[in-house]
Amino acid sequence: MSREGYQVPTGSAVSPFDFGTSQQRQASFSAGGAANPSDNEPLIRYLCGDCGTPNQLKKSQPVQCLDCGCRVLYKERTKR
Numbered sequence: 001m002s003r004e005g006y007q008v009p010t011g012s013a014v015s016p017f018d019f020g021t022s023q024q025r026q027a028s029f030s031a032g033g034a035a036n037p038s039d040n041e042p043l044i045r046y047l048c049g050d051c052g053t054p055n056q057l058k059k060s061q062p063v064q065c066l067d068c069g070c071r072v073l074y075k076e077r078t079k080r
Contacts, residue, residue, distance in 0.1 A: 046073035 048065040049072030
């Protein structure tokens with residue numbers, strides 16, 4: 001194929017690292033069925049390093065703030 005005949009592919013310009021908005025991730029997260037063995041995983045509480053928002057994530061979810069997308073999360077201290 002010559003350079004003149006090449007057409008830039010059009011479509012969604014979604015980055016492979018774009019996980020969607022927090023509402024989309026929470027909807028896809030809660031849409032899983034009860035037959036999934038990972039449903040029994042405990043939620044781990046984190047604080048965002050950028051905006052300070054508390055997040056609850058499972059181990060299988062990407063480590064990313066659900067609001068701002070920051071990838072620096074701090075684990076909350078336990079209160080004994």
